Amino acid sequence: MPTPAELGFAMPAEWSPHERTWMAWPTEGYTLGEDPTDAYRAWSQVANTIARYEPVTMVVDPAARASATEWLDPAVTKVERPLNDAWMRDIGPTFLVNNGELAAADWIFNGWGAQSWAQWDKDAEIAGSVGELAGARRFASRLVNEGGGIHVDGEGTVLITETVQLDPGRNPEWTRQGVEAELSAFLGVRKVIWLPRGLTRDYGEFGTRGHVDIVAAFVRPGVVVVHTQPDPAHPDHEVGKENAALLRASTDARGRALEVVELPAPTVLTEADGEPVDYSYINHYLGNGFALLCGFDDPRDRQAAEILGTLLPGRKIEVVDARPIFERGGGIHCITQQQPAV
Template identity: 60%
Template sequence: MAWRMPHEGDPHERTWMAFPNEGPTLGDDPAEQERFYAAWSAVANAVAEFEPVTMLVDPVQAARARTMLDGAIDLVETPVDEFWFRDHGPTFVVDDERPGALGAVDWIFNGWGAPEWASWTKAAAHARFTAGLVGAEVVSSLLVNEGGGIHVDGEGTVLVTETVQLDPRRNRFADKERVEAELARTIGATKVIWLPRGLTRDYDEFGTNGHVDIVATIPTPGRVLLHAQQNPEHPDFEVSHTLRAFLQEQTDAAGRAFEIVDLPAPETLRDHEGFVDYSYVNHLVVNGGVIACGFGEERADAQAREILEAAYPGRRAVTVDARQIFAGGGGIHCITQQQPALTSAEATR
């Protein structure tokens, strides 16, 4: 059995999400909560224009979800506490030696390092629950990990961050060798690239301690889209330069040096909490499209769409305002998870 995580640009069966429920990351202010629900729904409705969407919904939110979501979106009622589905849902994998075999990696999820504010016991059951819904084989793992902590090229390369998988709050006794062995077993990684860190805001109380999916992604094998903060007043200006220099020294699983494409940050530097981590890297690739984060900046949002459409030829980029999602600790990629279509060599990269 040789599991492999497909590239995000390979054909999808559908996208999975979870509808927000009351809790720490939803906030206490009713107006803010409504903006949260609206932003989540806007993402789901945008994805539904390109491919099927299934949404896990806590029964207490079912009526709200039916009102706010496109009627084509499938709703499945189940208990929900945390709702950042990329992180607590399954990571889908395939077995090239068994056409039609679908696996679902069930990482251990502890709320991004078991912070005091997090509530995750219901969310931790979603990977197996989802696997059961689609008939996927559960691939159990003892690694504390989240889907936002990995990005793959589908050919053996995976990007991770030293401050996530080696976080002692997640994996107290882990070292790189143990993590790499588990990533090889579960997602077919043959080359693990360890970014030294993530973006500054991501180390705040409600951050993930450096998820890679807000920093860098691989649109096609051999190429990296890298978050580029261009204002020296922002601490991520130095972070961007450090990560670019690091990636210039790396090679992928096939031995290729990376072509690095900058994806400039918007001009906004701060919100009421401090320096923002607004990043266009945190997009979702869908069948025929890209769902891009928007930050209320017409020029910057348009530039990001142009870069994304060039990086994913043949796809149309659509912007969804993601500022309220980022205020909660993540972006569009963080709240979605793709299920690969069980086809062989029909990748549309």
């Protein structure tokens, strides 16, 4: 059977025009947390903000119908499907386009490497459900992968980390060459840039083991923003230096040397439990005419907004307090998934 790339399909860049944004509503377990109000407020603020710019469809577990109705703007479309969790970037499909046709890459999802706390019997079906609702042609991959583990420039380049796609809990039998071949076949990319690791906190109990979308992201072809930690006391200080240096030494699929722009981390170093935070401005979301940034009530919020505003001219800069999302293991990019316009 031909691969998506052989048929001409490829994943567009996030800044390409969207048909809509897909999200999933917090239902139970770790993401809902001890205070569901924090989760409801954060997810709804993201959805309601995006809905001012483009259509939003929220997948809602039937058991969470009441809270979704209470918190979401009526402009947000709700569809009911069983859910374990609420990270649509990871459980949803990766959308592809080809000359006016929409397709969906359906990766295998196994709870971020079969984590002991994770449940994914319902979430493993969401990519197929969302693809069907979107009217997309489905292509099933053999790779265990999540949307937060990839970031493309729309011109043949993808960023990934060694600790996600080569994670023994995800793909124990796969090699670098095999991963690259599968990503090329499903995303239509020609160049894979491997970063060695993600942020330190992401390897804790509830982490993803190194998702790239909190570390580095393309903002336009040839230009990538990278998370840096200015404070040497934080364990991500060396991580940021290593990733920035590797990216500066890299070229994209068209042979261009990458322009690397550093986004300094917020000033806070630890949470109340003494653990290092992984607050990152990289985990933003681009949509039709806007950029939705993570805010942390931090002095560097404004600096990040100014840097991204310069890099993303013509887009309205919106900021949502992302601390409740990060406390649950991710950020704004992690709870959203774009469906490109065709």
